[in-house]
Amino acid sequence: MQSPKNIKVHKEQRLLELIWSDSDISRLLFRTVRQNCRCAVCVDEFSGKQLLDPETVPVDLGVLEISLCGNYALRVRWSDTHDSGLFTWNHLRSIADAAAAS
Numbered sequence: 001m002q003s004p005k006n007i008k009v010h011k012e013q014r015l016l017e018l019i020w021s022d023s024d025i026s027r028l029l030f031r032t033v034r035q036n037c038r039c040a041v042c043v044d045e046f047s048g049k050q051l052l053d054p055e056t057v058p059v060d061l062g063v064l065e066i067s068l069c070g071n072y073a074l075r076v077r078w079s080d081t082h083d084s085g086l087f088t089w090n091h092l093r094s095i096a097d098a099a100a101a102s
């Protein structure tokens with residue numbers, strides 16, 4: 001499993017920078033990360049259907065607090081007060097890969 005060796009939060013540019021153990025670098029806009037939140041509020045646990053309308057996430061979304069959850073995930077408290085999401089390294093990596101491919 002990939003894990004980041006360094007995590008930088010660029011509040012001015014509103015992006016999260018992850019430097020992976022293989023030295024790949026992912027730069028993710030806060031908004032993109034938030035739009036991919038998979039918590040029970042954002043995604044229906046049973047159907048897997050997305051409940052969050054990605055368009056409702058503010059373009060100027062900021063981060064109030066980022067903390068490590070164990071050694072496998074990040075917990076983020078967003079400026080829109082949403083804080084129930086947990087972003088595992090695999091999930092962040094897949095968000096980054098999807099964003100790079102689009």
Ligand SMILES: [Zn+2]
Pocket residue numbers: 037038039040041042043082084085
């Ligand atoms: Zn969520």
